[in-house]
Amino acid sequence: MATIGLIVNPAAGRDIRRLTGGASVVDNYAKRRVAECVCDGLTITGEPLEVLVMPDRTGIADHAVAEAPAETDATTLEMPIEESSADTRRAAARFREEADAAVVLGGDGTTRDAALELGDVPLVAVSTGTNNVVPSAVDGTVAGAAAALVATGTVPADAVTTRHGTVEARAETSTGERRLTGLAAAEVSSKSFIGTRALLDPSDLRGGVVSQAHPSNIGLPAVAGALEPLSPTDPGGVAVRLTDPDDAPRCVRAIVAPGVTATVGVTSCDRLEPGEPATFDVPDGVVGADGERELELTDATVELTPVPDGPRLVDIDATLERGAQAGGFEIPAVDEPQRE
């Protein structure tokens, strides 16, 4: 029996961008419903599946297990709960050993935390967060169906998964080295403190490196995407350096947060080869990952480097198409009862 790992980050989709921008609140009720839909979607192949769910203290995981369809054998993982990103990483590390596919509900941060531990396990990323460059805004049932098709081997994983790059941040400070990994982006902000974590004001953004770039993205990948688009499957990255629009040689309009478009001044926007670092001096600022401030730094030098061969992401549409081509949705015809 194939095994699906399910991670629902209770904290995703709640940050201050509900106040400063137009992001929607994704409350626990909504997350419970999406998780329930994922489990329903797992029945698409008709094969029984084991479902391992990351536990939490909000009742989301318990609800998913309680409401899981009879065709599934759903349980929560036995693991400590810290109510932090450590839970996601711990659960993902278990899935690396035990799951055939994983479904992650959250934003880029949650997806990154899971991806860093999942290894080669195919990952279906569903958006219930704020900064959603990588996760798809897709119905949970559809996501569950894609995960089931991959996990059961109905659709070969190699045919419908791609490797997404990451961005490694390495900071040299007076007190030593500090590291951070971004999935879609690693950013440098001039804000002094982590504060509410979210990167709020584009005028605070000094630049960064992205692993994919498209105008339809949100945040720094959108800025880079306006000038130097980069497919998620392309190796390398794009380094963007920003300045005040009044002093900038180029300006772009970009979606910098949900509900926020802005004019952003660009000093430079350059493709980077895999492993080629971009260096930023940070006299007083914060290095972020995927739209959230993470490392407070003073008098530091930061190297941001695109790294290939990151998480193995499932293309949901391609998976379902391939599933149909393979006859994965067909069931034996039922004979019409004969009339007497």
Add this chain to the structure above:
Amino acid sequence: MTELDLDSADGRQEALRRMVTIRAFDQEAGNRFADGEIPGFVHLYIGEEAVGVGTCAALESDDYIASTHRGHGHCIAKGLDPKYMMAELYGKAEGYCNGKGGSMHIADVDAGMLGANGIVGAGPPMATGAALSIDYQDRDEVAVGFLGDGAVAQGQVHEAINLASTWDLPAIFVVENNHYGEGTPVEKQHNLDNLSDTAQAYDIPGVTVDGMDITAVAEAVAEARDRARAGDGPTMVEAQTYRYRGHYEGDEEPYRDDDEIERWKEQDPIESFKDRLIERGELTQEEFDDLESEIESTIDDAIEYAQAADYPEPSAAYEDMFVDQPPELQHFANVARTDGGANGGDHR
């Protein structure tokens, strides 16, 4: 409040000073209460300092706050003098409310501190009222109503947020979720993981932040203040925090264990902010030690001042209730003055 501006090194130093002052004040208040010097009850703010100071760091000096039963921290965060606060706790005439309020009723309207109070959830209606006044007079201030996690389920809190929302008033509701309503864990009071989710019912934004991090609280309240001043109405900010002491001094705390308290202390708001300032090169450990010593002396002076101060005259019980004192009260006040209070309150 520019002197608490966390974007400046001086402001950060002042914010740290106020957090340390709150802790020192409340530690000494707890000690003196245990010694029987302070009447009534005291509810200490130790552990929650980042919420009060972070909130006030985002306000201007003429903004208003309305407090809770755990109000010492709010007072100090808003800039009240520990000397007159301690006198109030001691019930002395030199206190902010002439010794008639005590710990749970400190107010200094001139400083924008509309009052602590002993009624759970009474801060939000006061904040809504102040916000209505601001709006009616077309002024620029905002009003903050503090409330605890237990108060979120109070009817008057619903009324206050509902009206503030409906009328787009410049109010901010800061929920200090310290995870216990008296002795009841928050998960046994509410079917919500984030109390800020309740904001959706009022069609206003709600956000939950780390209440142990002064920078997170200040940033969220600053955004809420901008929103209020732009005429966009109220905001709810839930700060997840923790009180290190019992609900009240003397609480035996059968509802939690020491391990839980120690886990929260690992995120101590003063220690973490101090460490960050040291890392930024804005403070040394020696300077912090000196700051603690200086504040200890300030609190010792406040205790001595309070101990030496006089109790209010019995007739003062009839004062400060009405702009124009009714004749009946004037009569009783006169009686109290005449007989020194022996029968001053007896109006049979």
